[in-house]
Amino acid sequence: MVVWALGLNQTSAPLNLPGRFSFALNEMAPALQKLRLIFGNADSTHRQVEAVILSTCNRTEIYCAGEFAAQEHVMRWLAEYGGVPPAVLRSHAYLLKNEQAARHAFRVTSGLDSMGLGESHILAQMKDAVRVAENAGMLGATLNQLFQDSFEIAKHVRTATAIGTSSIGLATAAVRLAAQLFEDLRQTRVLLVGAGEVIELAAVHFAARGARHIAVANRTLERGNRVVARVGGEVMPLSELPARLAEFDIVVSCTASILPLIGLGVVERALKQRRHRPMFMADLAVPRDIEPEVKALQDIYLYTIDDLAQVAHEGRTGREASVTQAEQIIDSGVQRFMQWAARHGMVMLIRQLNAQFEGWRASELSRARKRLSGGEDVEIVMEALSRGLAQKMLHGARAELRAGDTAERAEMEQTISRLFLREGR
Incomplete structure (x- = not known):
């Protein structure tokens, strides 16, 4: 295994x-x-x-x-x-x-x-x-x-x-950067695009900071409702996003879409409606949900997953000793698991061997009984039974000896000798 x-x-x-x-x-x-x-x-x-x-x-x-x-x-x-x-x-x-x-x-x-x-x-x-x-x-x-x-x-x-301690994930990093742009997150309206784990975490963090309003835009309203159930707010169909984008100060997106969901033209229209009030946007998706050209717009502060990963990486500072300690715990766990796997593998092999030999035994015994019921001589039937079992047991060994190169055959010869040619058996 x-x-x-x-x-x-x-x-x-x-x-x-x-x-x-x-x-x-x-x-x-x-x-x-x-x-x-x-x-x-x-x-x-x-x-x-x-x-x-x-x-x-x-x-x-x-x-x-x-x-x-x-x-x-x-x-x-x-x-x-x-x-x-x-x-x-x-x-x-x-x-x-x-x-x-x-x-x-x-x-x-x-x-x-x-x-x-x-x-x-x-x-x-x-x-x-x-x-x-x-x-x-x-x-x-x-x-x-x-x-x-x-x-x-x-x-x-x-x-x-x-x-x-103070671990910084992508969702936390997005909230931290948003807080640097807006002095008081309690006055902000937040739009979360998607309904996966990262978006759910972002919702929890923004709610903890007291965001004035949180909306979740998702293709499936049921999944969006699960996020909102934890933090309050509203759920809206993804199709409403272009028309309502201007309402939000903060946009965090993380979906599995192959193509961008938020294009340059949509953001430009939203900025005009907002009279160029600044907007924070975080794209946590791979591939991206927001067209890269959006980053060049004035009054738009767009951070990609790479930007946020750099912020998250800062959380590692000063925790090298903890990482080393954690790696040691993991190393010990790997050793224990591999020891368990070796024991489990041996048990499974023994079970498979027992099952195979039992199958052979049952097959030969059934054949012998049929021959006996047909009136054949007992000695002849017993001879055939024993020969049949021996042939089945040796078939695999013979096949392995004929296969492989010279070095493999030499190693196989030693293994088969240990298994089948022991003294006193």
Whole structure:
């Protein structure tokens, strides 16, 4: 059993690529079901592959446990989902295996791999991803252990280190920059475009600062209502955004749209209606929701995800010791998980061997009984039974001895000798 992770994020790929592979929470279960069908139609050894999809505004990762060769099926499936050739996805994706995959999962859950060091909302996102995989029947013992360990490690990191103290994520960075432009956020009207986790966090932060009014624009009003339910305000259809943009002093956008939602002409009209009162805009989407040309307009203060990442990076200053301590906790967790995986793998192998041998035994015994019931001599039937079992047991060893190059055959000879030619057996 191999644990591996296939991923794509804002640092591994161009800005216009990661957004193609994003999954909303309600899209993950159907995606996992489709992946299960692909595994089922592939080689029989891939049918037991476990899978969990993690998708946020700046990363999509698929964690799997099973035969490593199955990653080719996942690569092709994900490339098809994003509408790009597999070679393009392969050139920008990262593929991590065993210890590296476990360490990456633990670092992500603990907030060490986030744009804002110590961001805590990724833990909730990971828990949602695991829950969806479990409900879809794609969470087995190995990935369950991996993520339960990751949750425990994240908790340990946050309680034993200062890694989460004053952590600055993208949403927090947007609020901080907006507060630098407007002296009193209590007099501002805020428009949030989208309804994902980052937008929800931004809503909470602006509400905590006492923003006068908060509106959420989203294609699906139901998801927008979930955000507003926490902070108050209004939900409006995305189609109303061009007509109402001038009403808002602050605009924060983070959607999965492939094309920009807020164009130069719309912003220019809004500025005229506002009589050029300044407007703060933060584009947290990948690819971008706001046309880059908007940044050149006077009275517009537009910050992209790269600008906000730099602000978030400042939160790392003075916390190097905490990072080192957190990495040590993670290293210990990786060792424990790999030890568990080795034990679990051995148990699973023994179970598979027992099942296979039991199948052979039952098959030969059934054949022997049929021959006996037909009146054949007992000695002849017993001889055939024993020979049939021996042939089945030795078939794999013989095939391996005939395969491979000289060095591989020599190593296989030693292994088979240890297994089958022991003295006193």
